[in-house]
Amino acid sequence: xxxxxxxxxxxxxxxxxxxxxxxxxxxxxxxxxxxxxxxxxxxxxxxxxxxxxxxxxxxxxxxxxxxxxxxxxxxxxxxxxxxxxxxxxxxxxxxxxxxxxxxxxxxxxxxxxxxxxxxxxxxxxxxxxxxxxxxxxxxxxxxxxxxxxxxxxxxxxxxxxx
Amino acid sequence: xxxxxxxxxxxxxxxxxxxxxxxxxxxxxxxxxxxxxxxxxxxxxxxxxxxxxxxxxxxxxxxxxxxxxxxxxxxxxxxxxxxxxxxxxxxxxxxxxxxxxxxxxxxxxxxxxxxxxxxxxxxxxxxxxxxxxxxxxxxxxxxxxxxxxxxxxxxxxxxxxxxxxxxxxxxxxxxxxxxxxxxxxxxxxxxxxxxxxxxxxxxxxxxxxxxxxxxxxxxxxxxxxxxxxxxxxxxxxxxxxxxxxxxxxxxxxxxxxxxxxxxxxxxxxxxxxxxxxxxxxxxxxxxxxxxxxxxxxxxxxxxxxxxxxxxxxxxxxxxxxxxxxxxxxxxxxxxxxxxxxxxxxxxxxxxxxxxxxxxxxxxxxxxxxxxxxxxxxxxxxxxxxxxxxxxxxxxxxxxxxxxxxxxxxxxxxxxxxxxxxxxxxxxxxxxxxxxxxxxxxxxxxxxxxxxxxxxxxxxxxxxxxxxxxxxxxxxxxxxxxxxxxxxxxxxxxxxxxxxxxxxxxxxxxxxxxxxxxxxxxxxxxxxxxxxxxxxxxxxxxxxxxxxxxxxxxxxxxxxxxxxxxxxxxxxxxxxxxxxxxxxxxxxxxxxxxxxxxxxxxxxxxxxxxxxxxxxxxxxxxxxxxxxxxxxxxxxxxxxxxxxxxxxxxxxxxxxxxxxxxxxxxxxxxxxxxxxxxxxxxxxxxxxxxxxxxxxxxxxxxxxxxxxxxxxxxxxxxxxxxxxxxxxxxxxxxxxxxxxxxxxxxxxxxxxxxxxxxxxxxxxxxxxxx
Numbered sequence: 033x034x035x036x037x038x039x040x041x042x043x044x045x046x047x048x049x050x051x052x053x054x055x056x057x058x059x060x061x062x063x064x065x066x067x068x069x070x071x072x073x074x075x076x077x078x079x080x081x082x083x084x085x086x087x088x089x090x091x092x093x094x095x096x097x098x099x100x101x102x103x104x105x106x107x108x109x110x111x112x113x114x115x116x117x118x119x120x121x122x123x124x125x126x127x128x129x130x131x132x133x134x135x136x137x138x139x140x141x142x143x144x145x146x147x148x149x150x151x152x153x154x155x156x157x158x159x160x161x162x163x164x165x166x167x168x169x170x171x172x173x174x175x176x177x178x179x180x181x182x183x184x185x186x187x188x189x190x191x192x193x194x
Numbered sequence: 195x196x197x198x199x200x201x202x203x204x205x206x207x208x209x210x211x212x213x214x215x216x217x218x219x220x221x222x223x224x225x226x227x228x229x230x231x232x233x234x235x236x237x238x239x240x241x242x243x244x245x246x247x248x249x250x251x252x253x254x255x256x257x258x259x260x261x262x263x264x265x266x267x268x269x270x271x272x273x274x275x276x277x278x279x280x281x282x283x284x285x286x287x288x289x290x291x292x293x294x295x296x297x298x299x300x301x302x303x304x305x306x307x308x309x310x311x312x313x314x315x316x317x318x319x320x321x322x323x324x325x326x327x328x329x330x331x332x333x334x335x336x337x338x339x340x341x342x343x344x345x346x347x348x349x350x351x352x353x354x355x356x357x358x359x360x361x362x363x364x365x366x367x368x369x370x371x372x373x374x375x376x377x378x379x380x381x382x383x384x385x386x387x388x389x390x391x392x393x394x395x396x397x398x399x400x401x402x403x404x405x406x407x408x409x410x411x412x413x414x415x416x417x418x419x420x421x422x423x424x425x426x427x428x429x430x431x432x433x434x435x436x437x438x439x440x441x442x443x444x445x446x447x448x449x450x451x452x453x454x455x456x457x458x459x460x461x462x463x464x465x466x467x468x469x470x471x472x473x474x475x476x477x478x479x480x481x482x483x484x485x486x487x488x489x490x491x492x493x494x495x496x497x498x499x500x501x502x503x504x505x506x507x508x509x510x511x512x513x514x515x516x517x518x519x520x521x522x523x524x525x526x527x528x529x530x531x532x533x534x535x536x537x538x539x540x541x542x543x544x545x546x547x548x549x550x551x552x553x554x555x556x557x558x559x560x561x562x563x564x565x566x567x568x569x570x571x572x573x574x575x576x577x578x579x580x581x582x583x584x585x586x587x588x589x590x591x592x593x594x595x596x597x598x599x600x601x602x603x604x605x606x607x608x609x610x611x612x613x614x615x616x617x618x619x620x621x622x623x624x625x626x627x628x629x630x631x632x633x634x635x636x637x638x639x640x641x642x643x644x645x646x647x648x649x650x651x652x653x654x655x656x657x658x659x660x661x662x663x664x665x666x667x668x669x670x671x672x673x674x675x676x677x678x679x680x681x682x683x684x685x686x687x688x689x690x691x692x693x694x695x696x697x698x699x700x701x702x703x704x705x706x707x708x709x710x711x712x713x714x715x716x717x718x719x720x721x722x723x724x725x726x727x728x729x730x731x732x733x734x735x736x737x738x739x740x741x742x743x744x745x746x747x748x749x750x751x752x753x754x755x756x757x758x759x760x761x762x763x764x765x766x767x768x769x770x771x772x773x774x775x776x777x778x779x780x781x782x783x784x785x786x787x788x789x790x791x792x793x794x795x796x797x798x799x800x801x802x803x804x805x806x807x808x809x810x811x812x813x814x815x816x817x818x819x820x821x822x823x824x825x826x827x828x829x830x831x832x833x834x835x836x837x838x839x840x841x842x843x844x845x846x847x848x849x850x851x852x853x854x855x856x857x858x859x860x861x862x863x864x865x866x867x868x869x870x871x872x873x874x875x876x877x878x879x880x881x882x883x884x885x886x887x888x889x890x891x892x893x894x895x896x897x898x899x900x901x902x903x904x905x906x907x908x909x910x911x912x913x914x915x916x917x918x919x920x921x922x923x924x925x926x927x928x929x930x931x932x933x934x935x936x937x938x939x940x941x942x943x944x945x946x947x948x949x950x951x952x953x954x955x956x957x958x959x960x961x962x963x
Contacts, residue, residue: 052309066224067217069426071374072459076886079374107217120215124207127855131688132214133221133375133426160894164374164886166427167688168855169862170894 036100040065041109049096056080058096059106067107067136071164078163081137082106088144107136110143118184119143119177128176130167138163142177150181201697201707202914205851208693209707219424222378223456227393227420231380232260234445234455235311237301237318238465239293242535242879245323246293246300252317253303258310261449262318263302263441265290271444275409275437277501278646281339283533285500287409287441292325294499295537296881297464302445304453327535327879331496332473338494340506340531340649344513344807346588347524352488356479360561363475364553366928367872367946368496368536370468371543371863372891373687375426377435377457377466381442385450390443391418394435396716397428397541397685398728401643402436403718405503409440414718417443421716425687429863430541430730432687434467434502463889464881467540468873470508471496472549478557479524484565484575488524489517491553495531498538505539506531510648511546511641511731514591514811518554519598519634520576525588535879541730543863547635547925552946555633555929560942569632569933570606570821574599577634584910590808592799593636593815594917595907596843602634605819605841608903614823614837627826627957628836629938633930634819637844638812639918640664641731642800645811652805660802664733664813667722668741670699670749671790674775676768678703680712680745681720683727684738689920690852691734695742697849698914702746703753705767722792732918735848736814740795740913748791755782797911814909814917816844820930826938831954833869833935840923841903846915854902856920861900864927866892869948 033048040063049058054073059065059082071079073092080091083105110117116124119142129135138160145151145159156177160170213219239246250262265288274284288299301318305311328334353359380393390412396402396419407417419439425432438455446453457466472495479488497505509529516525558576562569578585580597587593614630621628644661669681680699684691692714696707716723726737756773757765759782771789773780778787797813823836840857847853870890874882883889908915928946936944941956 050309057308060224065217066221067219069221069375070223070456071376071426072886074459074885074887077374077459111216116212116215123215124211127207127851129211129214129688130690130855130859131373131375131425131427132210132219133373133424133688135214136217139215157894162893164372164891164893166371166373166429166863166891167859169858169900170897171858171899172855174894 034097036097038099039103041105051095051097053096054092055094055096055099056091059091065106065108069133069136071134078141079134079137081140083140083144088141107139110139119146119180122176122180126172126176126179128168128172134163134165138173146181153178201700202848204849206693206697206707206849207851208690209696210690210692220422221375221424221426222380222393222395222422225422227380228382228452231452231454232304232306233308233311234442234453235303235308235315236299236461237303237315239289239296239298239300241293241322241324242296242327243325244293245291245325246289247321248301249319250301252319253314256314256317258306259314260304260451263445263448265300267448268444271447272409272440273411275405275503277503278506278649279340279501281501281533283500285502287437287444295535296879297461297537299441302441304445304449304451329534329875329877329879331471331494331532331534334532334534335494335530338530338532339501342529342649344527349488349490349524349526352524353477353479356487357482358480358561358564359477360557361475361477362557362560362942363473364556365473365945366471366549366552368468368471369867369871369873371429371431373427373429373431376459376462377432377438379435379438379442380452380454381446382452383443383447389416389418392439392443393420393422394439395425395432396421396435397425397432397687397730399433399504399725399730400723400727401725402433402503404725406436406440410443419718421685423715425685428687429543430545431467433730434540459886460884463884465537467542468537469542470539470549474553476553476557478561480561480565484567484572486520486522486576489522490526491516492528493530495529496534497531498536499533500538501531502538502540504646506649507646508539508546510645511811512550512638513645513648514587514589514809515636515638516589517587518551519578519636519817521578523588536875543860544921544924547921548867548928551633551635551925551929552932555635556932559631559933559936570602570611573632573634574602577602590810591812592810594909594911596815596817597907598817601817601819601841601843601905604903604905605821605839608841608901609821609837609839611821618823621825627828627938628823629934630823631930631932631934631937632821633926633933635922635926637816637818637918637922637925639732639816640736640797640813642809642811643726644802645809648803648807648809652807655803662802663796663800664726664737665724665794665796666727666737666741667724667792667794668738668745669722669790669792670742670745672749672767672771674771676771678705678710680710680742682712682714682738683716683721683723684729684734685716686714686729689729689734690849691738694739694848694852698739698743699746702743702750703767722794724794731812732920735916735918736797736909736912737795739848739916741793743913744793744795745791748793749789752785752789755785795913799911813911814845816842816917816919816922818842818922818926820926822930822934824931824934824938826935826953828957831950831957833948833953835898835931838898839901841905842919842922843905843907844919845909845917846906847904848914848916853919857902857923858900860920861923861927862892862897864924865897865931867946868928868931872947
């Protein structure tokens with residue numbers, strides 16, 4: 033067992049973990065943050081994407097011990113207890129999710145991309161090439177990310193009532 | 195929109211979305227429905243065909259191991275899975291002494307956690323005695339396990355009269371829809387009561403609940419099956435999780451602990467379910483003016499190592515629609531099923547449609563070329579006319595409604611067909627390889643549970659109880675403090691059933707969708723269901739919505755009676771609920787107490803097959819016209835889709851936002867089958883597409899923009915006039931893209947998937963090679 037100290041979604045946690053424990057299993061089954069999903073465990077599908085010290089990474093290809101001393105952000109951090117973030121609201125407006133299993137990884141990667149400037153259509157599509165979605169055909173996801181890029185206030189203001 | 199406008203028909207965003215977007219979805223691996231579960235790891239075959247001797251002693255001694263379930267235990271505790279036909283090769287939940295495909299379960303190791311279970315699984319020693327593997331389905335046809343012929347009209351006579359007879363063989367490879375969430379099962383055996391409770395991300399059909407119960411030797415009520423609120427996609431694939439419900443149920447029973455198992459991706463690719471592979475020789479007779487007067491199919495269906503329920507259903511799902519969208523009076527069929535040493539087949543989006551339409555629509559394109567007709571014109575000459583609706587096909591389908599010529603016109607206009615032709619001609623004049631493809635297909639939905647009995651002869655069927663129909667149940671309850679609860683048996687995996695049902699109930703009861711809580715969790719112990727329940731054959735919008743509306747209508751009648759009894763027809767729902775719950779003795783005479791209703795609903799047209807083997811294999815029939823233009827890069831064989839137009843007539847659209855979502859998703863799967871996906875086994879039966887690195891699924895840059903059009907011919911056989919819309923483009927896109935590629939490169943023998951090397955090999959490289 034190894035002791036690690038990680039800041040996850042703003043909270044510092046200190047845990048004893050086996051060196052072989054995957055970051056995804058640490059988040060999901062130790063911390064109960066089940067929003068991070070596991071789709072392939074070999075780094076292709078992107079469902080497990082989280083931000084590690086601000087950078088989008090594959091949670092399934094990291095060990096928990098590798099995050100010692102780091103800051104990890106998962107999908108649960110995007111809206112917290114508040115309203116949906118502009119990106120999340122845009123996904124809802126554009127029907128950019130169906131089963132929702134790939135969605136957390138895509139949201140994290142898109143937030144990462146949007147935080148770095150004003151990505152072009154091509155840059156958004158290129159980023160999405162690292163994620164598998166089998167429900168939507170991707171087109172509504174691109175539209176949602178573009179809307180969040182161009183008019184985040186609109187996306188939030190027009191969030192449909194449930 | 196005005197307050198009185200119906201909720202049904204509005205593009206309402208989904209109630210499902212908020213929790214999913216916040217990462218608060220409840221998928222099975224997120225949940226711990228039973229305390230103190232142990233974790234399973236499955237030991238799987240590394241060879242395609244071999245005798246096996248298994249030694250588990252080292253695994254039993256490993257840290258944290260609770261026990262191991264072996265083939266001997268499985269044989270002692272269970273029976274083979276019942277299937278639609280007797281293939282002579284029974285399938286248990288694990289291999290018994292002989293493995294028949296790479297990835298087949300051999301044993302289950304159960305331990306305190308998944309890491310320890312996987313450690314111990316490595317210690318299970320399997321001694322293989324290799325046997326020859328059968329991998330070529332056509333060569334295996336001599337030992338087919340099922341061989342039936344069908345004749346409608348006089349095919350031989352019609353072929354003799356035809357001016358043009360085409361004969362060509364088409365092959366649709368095995369591919370799989372790969373939902374991003376893999377299988378998951380939790381099993382909890384109650385030894386005292388002899389009862390198994392399981393949670394699984396199962397998708398129906400619930401005929402497979404019966405298959406699982408039979409394998410477990412349990413009466414139906416003793417296999418309680420629950421599904422979690424959320425399921426991470428399925429597209430048919432998760433129907434076959436039933437085999438693992440049995441396997442984990444046996445592990446729980448044998449080892450006396452609750453067992454949890456979440457499949458990993460490598461297991462999923464090797465051993466969940468893939469579509470059948472089908473090789474079909476199509477013979478088609480045309481008159482000189484382009485009338486298709488006879489078609490004959492000789493199909494060889496590769497179902498993998500076992501005929502696993504509901505197979506051979508893939509062969510028969512489309513049986514009523516063998517003539518597609520055309521008036522063809524004479525039809526002949528030979529259906530053979532073969533076993534190969536590959537993973538067993540199962541439901542996969544389109545289910546039989548891609549296999550049928552690839553042959554039929556490629557044949558139409560080839561015929562147009564031979565007859566010197568534009569493919570759109572050839573289609574027009576053969577489409578079933580609007581005034582023939584409802585139309586009975588020779589093989590028994592009752593096409594319920596539609597104006598196919600109008601859809602074709604709409605698609606040609608949306609595609610700017612003349613302009614597209616000009617664009618292609620210009621590209622060709624520039625020396626480029628460009629082409630146009632068309633596919634006109636009928637999209638059947640709401641499968642007749644009786645179609646599978648076509649696998650038997652009429653005489654054989656006469657000895658058993660008839661099977662027919664497609665019924666669904668639902669309940670609607672009004673709570674004492676207001677608010678409405680709906681329970682469903684459709685096990686949705688992302689389609690938005692909760693939202694659409696809320697719209698339907700809101701219209702029926704005069705409330706808002708926000709007042710309706712729709713529970714997507716299935717529980718065979720408490721939700722009204724039938725063997726037909728689940729999500730498959732795009733049955734939700736027709737049948738499940740019918741059941742929900744029927745239950746709501748029963749409640750509506752009761753609410754109206756209570757209002758009339760109170761002398762106030764404007765009494766609020768909440769007040770009505772309060773009266774019904776708190777003052778049942780004040781209810782109107784003749785009314786039951788309570789404010790809850792259960793209803794079942796089924797379309798009226800799904801009879802068992804008749805003595806002439808005619809079957810109304812589906813209730814509703816949408817229509818689709820796809821038109822696409824492609825360019826093939828001469829240097830690489832790469833296919834680029836320049837434009838893709840699809841026009842649907844799916845009857846009444848209950849929620850257009852979600853309907854388009856289904857179209858785009860179905861198209862993505864169809865394009866994947868056209869250009870990317872197939873399972874590859876080597877000559878020894880090793881799976882070469884065993885990871886997502888090797889099994890190539892399209893990502894965002896690979897999917898072209900799709901332009902969608904809709905016409906609406908409401909179905910007279912569904913409750914609200916809706917038809918299925920989720921599978922059509924998966925059926926049409928492989929044929930449409932292949933037609934365009936064939937047009938671009940001037941070859942008839944294009945094969946799926948149209949990968950660059952395969953297309954490049956078909957090109958004339960000007961070197962005589």
